[in-house]
Amino acid sequence: MALPQAKQTATEERLAGLNLPAAPGWTRPAREAALARVQAMGMPGRRDEYWRFTNPADFISAVPVPATHHARQKVPVFDGMDRVRLVFVDGVFDPAASDDPALAGVEITRLAEAQDQDIHWAAELYGALEARGQSPVARPLAALNTAFATDGVLIRATGRAEKPVNLIYQHESETSDAILHHVIKVEAGADLTILENGPAAARFNKVMEVDIAEGGAFHHVRVQGRDHDRRAATHIFARLGRESMFKSFTMTANGALTRNECVIELAGDDGVAHVAGACLGDGADFHHDDTVFVTHDAERCESRQVFKKVLRNGATGVFQGKILVRPGAQKTDGYQISQSLLLDEDSQFLVKPELEIYADDVACSHGSTSGAIDETALFYLRSRGVPRSEAVDLMVLSFIAEAVEEIESDQIRDEIVERLSRWLARHRR
Amino acid sequence: MLEIKNLRASLEEEGKEILKGLTLTVEAGKVHAIMGPNGSGKSTLSYVLAGRGGYEVTDGGATLEGRDILAMEPEERAAAGLFLAFQYPVEIPGVGNMTFLRTAVNAQRRTRGEEEMDAATFLKEVRARAKELKIDAEMLKRPVNMGFSGGEKKRNEILQMAMLEPRVCILDETDSGLDVDAMKLVADGVNAMRSPDRGFLVITHYQRLLDHIVPDVVHIMVDGRIIKTGGPELALEVEKNGYADLIEEAA
Ligand SMILES: Nc1ncnc2c1ncn2[C@@H]1O[C@H](COP(=O)(O)OP(=O)(O)OP(=O)(O)O)[C@@H](O)[C@H]1O
Ligand SMILES: [Mg+2]
Numbered sequence: 001m002a003l004p005q006a007k008q009t010a011t012e013e014r015l016a017g018l019n020l021p022a023a024p025g026w027t028r029p030a031r032e033a034a035l036a037r038v039q040a041m042g043m044p045g046r047r048d049e050y051w052r053f054t055n056p057a058d059f060i061s062a063v064p065v066p067a068t069h070h071a072r073q074k075v076p077v078f079d080g081m082d083r084v085r086l087v088f089v090d091g092v093f094d095p096a097a098s099d100d101p102a103l104a105g106v107e108i109t110r111l112a113e114a115q116d117q118d119i120h121w122a123a124e125l126y127g128a129l130e131a132r133g134q135s136p137v138a139r140p141l142a143a144l145n146t147a148f149a150t151d152g153v154l155i156r157a158t159g160r161a162e163k164p165v166n167l168i169y170q171h172e173s174e175t176s177d178a179i180l181h182h183v184i185k186v187e188a189g190a191d192l193t194i195l196e197n198g199p200a201a202a203r204f205n206k207v208m209e210v211d212i213a214e215g216g217a218f219h220h221v222r223v224q225g226r227d228h229d230r231r232a233a234t235h236i237f238a239r240l241g242r243e244s245m246f247k248s249f250t251m252t253a254n255g256a257l258t259r260n261e262c263v264i265e266l267a268g269d270d271g272v273a274h275v276a277g278a279c280l281g282d283g284a285d286f287h288h289d290d291t292v293f294v295t296h297d298a299e300r301c302e303s304r305q306v307f308k309k310v311l312r313n314g315a316t317g318v319f320q321g322k323i324l325v326r327p328g329a330q331k332t333d334g335y336q337i338s339q340s341l342l343l344d345e346d347s348q349f350l351v352k353p354e355l356e357i358y359a360d361d362v363a364c365s366h367g368s369t370s371g372a373i374d375e376t377a378l379f380y381l382r383s384r385g386v387p388r389s390e391a392v393d394l395m396v397l398s399f400i401a402e403a404v405e406e407i408e409s410d411q412i413r414d415e416i417v418e419r420l421s422r423w424l425a426r427h428r429r
Numbered sequence: 430m431l432e433i434k435n436l437r438a439s440l441e442e443e444g445k446e447i448l449k450g451l452t453l454t455v456e457a458g459k460v461h462a463i464m465g466p467n468g469s470g471k472s473t474l475s476y477v478l479a480g481r482g483g484y485e486v487t488d489g490g491a492t493l494e495g496r497d498i499l500a501m502e503p504e505e506r507a508a509a510g511l512f513l514a515f516q517y518p519v520e521i522p523g524v525g526n527m528t529f530l531r532t533a534v535n536a537q538r539r540t541r542g543e544e545e546m547d548a549a550t551f552l553k554e555v556r557a558r559a560k561e562l563k564i565d566a567e568m569l570k571r572p573v574n575m576g577f578s579g580g581e582k583k584r585n586e587i588l589q590m591a592m593l594e595p596r597v598c599i600l601d602e603t604d605s606g607l608d609v610d611a612m613k614l615v616a617d618g619v620n621a622m623r624s625p626d627r628g629f630l631v632i633t634h635y636q637r638l639l640d641h642i643v644p645d646v647v648h649i650m651v652d653g654r655i656i657k658t659g660g661p662e663l664a665l666e667v668e669k670n671g672y673a674d675l676i677e678e679a680a
Pocket of ligand 1: 440447465467469470471472473474483
C-alpha cells in the first residue's frame with residue numbers, strides 16, 4: 001500500500017541523510033529488513049493514533065534541532081556504586097573513558113566492532129524483537145534505528161553479573177544526532193542490571209532489545225536529565241520467558257522532548273514485568289511521553305505499569321499505556337496506573353489508557369488521575385513548621401513514591417530520591 | 430500566653446459565621462479545657478489559630494506571647510510555638526515519619542535562628558519519646574500516619590508535640606478513638622510536658638480525659654462563643670447533665 005504523500009515525503013527526507021554502514025557484516029539482513037519496514041510504515045505523523053499527543057516533527061527532521069550541552073555534573077548519578085561504566089560521547093563508544101568491560105562478568109561486545117565476529121545469539125536477536133514489536137502498533141523510529149544504528153552494545157549474561165553495567169551517554173556537540181542500538185540476552189537463571197544516564201546527543205534515538213530466558217532477571221534504572229534542549233526517542237523491546245523477571249524504572253527531569261516507548265511481551269508462564277517512571281517537568285518547553293504496550297501471551301504472568309508525572313509552568317506529560325491479554329493468557333494479573341500532579345493550571349497531562357482482554361480468567365485494573373496538591377496534607381506539614389516550599393517538595397516526593405518504590409535496590413532508590421529532592425530544591429519558586 | 434479576643438471567623442466560601450466573638454486567655458503553665466456540643470466551632474477555632482485556609486477572620490484577634498499570630502503563615506505560627514494536635518491526623522504516603530519529623534524540627538529551629546539538631550541527637554530523642562508513648566520503632570519507619578490505627582495516629586501527634594516542644598499546645602479531641610490504656614499514655618505524655626512556661630488548650634467531649642489531664646480552667650463553647658467558664662467541676666456538670674441547662678442559663 002502506498003503511503004500518503006506527506007508521509008512519503010517526510011520519510012524520504014529523513015532517509016536522505018542516512019546511510020547503511022559500509023560493512024554491516026551479519027547485521028546486514030536485519031538492517032535491510034528494517035529499512036524495508038521503515039519504507040512501508042513511513043515516518044510517524046500527527047494523524048497516527050499514537051502520535052496525537054506528541055509531535056514527532058523534531059524526531060524526523062533531516063537535521064536535529066541544535067542543543068547546547070550543559071556542563072557535566074560534578075558527581076554523576078550512580079557514582080557511589082560499584083559498576084562497570086561504558087561511555088558513549090555523542091553516540092560513539094569511548095573506550096578510554098570507559099571501564100574494562102570484562103569486569104562486569106558478562107560478555108560485552110561493541111556493536112560497531114561486532115559485524116565481523118561470529119556472535120550467533122546477537123545475530124538471532126538484532127532487530128528481531130523490534131520487528132515483533134511493530135504489530136499491532138507501528139514504531140517506525142525503532143525500525144529506523146535498527147537499520148541505521150552506528151553503535152551500541154551486545155551484552156550476554158549467562159550467570160549473575162558481577163557488577164551492574166552503566167551506559168553513560170555524554171553530549172558534547174550541539175548538533176549531534178545519535179542512533180544507538182543495544183541487544184541484551186539474559187540466559188536462563190542469569191541476572192543482570194543495566195543503568196543508563198546522560199543526555200547522549202542533541203537528538204538521540206535509542207533501542208534496547210532485551211531477551212530474558214527462563215528464570216532470568218533483568219533490572220533497568222535510567223536517569224534522563226540535565227540538558228534542556230535535547231530530544232530523545234527511546235524504545236525498549238523486552239521478551240520474557242518462563243518465570244523470568246523484568247523491572248525498569250526511568251526518572252526524567254528536563255529535556256525538551258522525550259518519548260520513551262516500552263514494549264513488553266510476556267511469552268512464558270509465570271513471568272513478572274514491572275515498568276515505572278517518574279518525571280518532573282518545568283516549563284512550556286518540556287514535553288514527556290511514556291508509551292507502553294504490555295502483551296500477556298502466557299499464563300499467570302504479572303505486569304505493572306506505574307507512571308507519575310509532576311508538571312508545572314506549562315509542562316506537558318503524555319501517557320499511553322496498554323495491556324493486551326491474548327487468548328489463553330489465563331490468571332493474568334495486570335495493573336496500570338498513571339497519575340499527574342499539576343502544580344499550576346498551565347500544565348497538562350494527556351492520557352490514553354487501554355485494556356484489551358481475550359481471556360476470561362484475568363484480573364486487570366487501570367486508573368488515571370490528574371490533580372493538584374492536597375491542601376489538607378500541605379496544611380498538616382506546614383502546621384508542623386515546614387515552610388510551604390519544602391512542604392510542596394515533600395508532597396511531590398509523596399506523589400511519586402509509588403513509582404520510585406519499583407526500584408529494587410535500596411542504594412539506587414535512595415540516590416534517586418536524593419536527586420529528586422535536589423532537583424525540587426533548585427526549581428523552587 | 431495565648432490571648433484570643435472577640436474572635437469572629439466565617440467560612441470563606443459560604444460566608445457562614447462559625448466563631449462569633451470568642452474571648453479566651455490561656456496563661457503560661459495552665460491547662461484550659463474546652464467542651465461543647467458537636468458543631469459548636471471547636472475545631473474551627475483550632476484551625477483558625479493554626480492558620481488553615483478557607484476561613485476569614487472578620488473581627489477580633491489572637492496573640493501568642495504578644496505576637497499577632499493571625500498575620501503569620503502556618504509555619505511561622507508553628508515556629509512561634511503553636512502546636513495543634515489534629516482531630517483527624519493526615520496520612521501522607523511516601524514521606525517517612527522520621528524524615529517528616531526531622532524536617533519539621535529543623536525547619537522550626539532555622540526559623541527561630543537556632544542551630545539544627547544533628548541526626549544522631551535527633552534519632553536518640555525520637556526513640557526515647559516514642560518509647561514513652563509505646564510507639565514502636567517499626568511505625569516510625571513507615572510513611573506519615575500510613576496504616577496507623579486511630580489510636581496510633583493520636584499517639585503520633587503527641588510524639589510530634591514532644592519533639593517540637595511548643596509553647597502553646599492545642600489538642601483537638603486527642604482522646605477520641607483511644608482505648609483506656611492509650612488514653613493514659615497520651616495523658617502521661619501531655620502531663621510530662623506541663624511546665625510553667627507552656628500552656629494547653631484541650632478540646633474534648635469527655636470528662637474522662639480530664640481525670641488524667643486535670644485542667645485549671647474549663648470553658649463551655651456553644652455556637653461560636655464561650656458561654657461559661659469555671660473550674661474542673663464544670664466538666665463534671667456537663668458529664669452529668671449535658672449542655673441543655675448551661676445553654677438555657679446563658680440565654
Ligand atoms: N470547611 C467547612 N465547610 C462547611 N462547613 C464547615 C466547614 N468547617 C466547619 N464547618 C461547619 O462549621 C461548624 C463548626 O464545625 P467544627 O468542626 O468547628 O465543630 P466542632 O465543635 O469541632 O464539632 P465536633 O465536636 O463534632 O468536632 C459545623 O456546623 C460545621 O459543619
Ligand atoms: Mg471538632
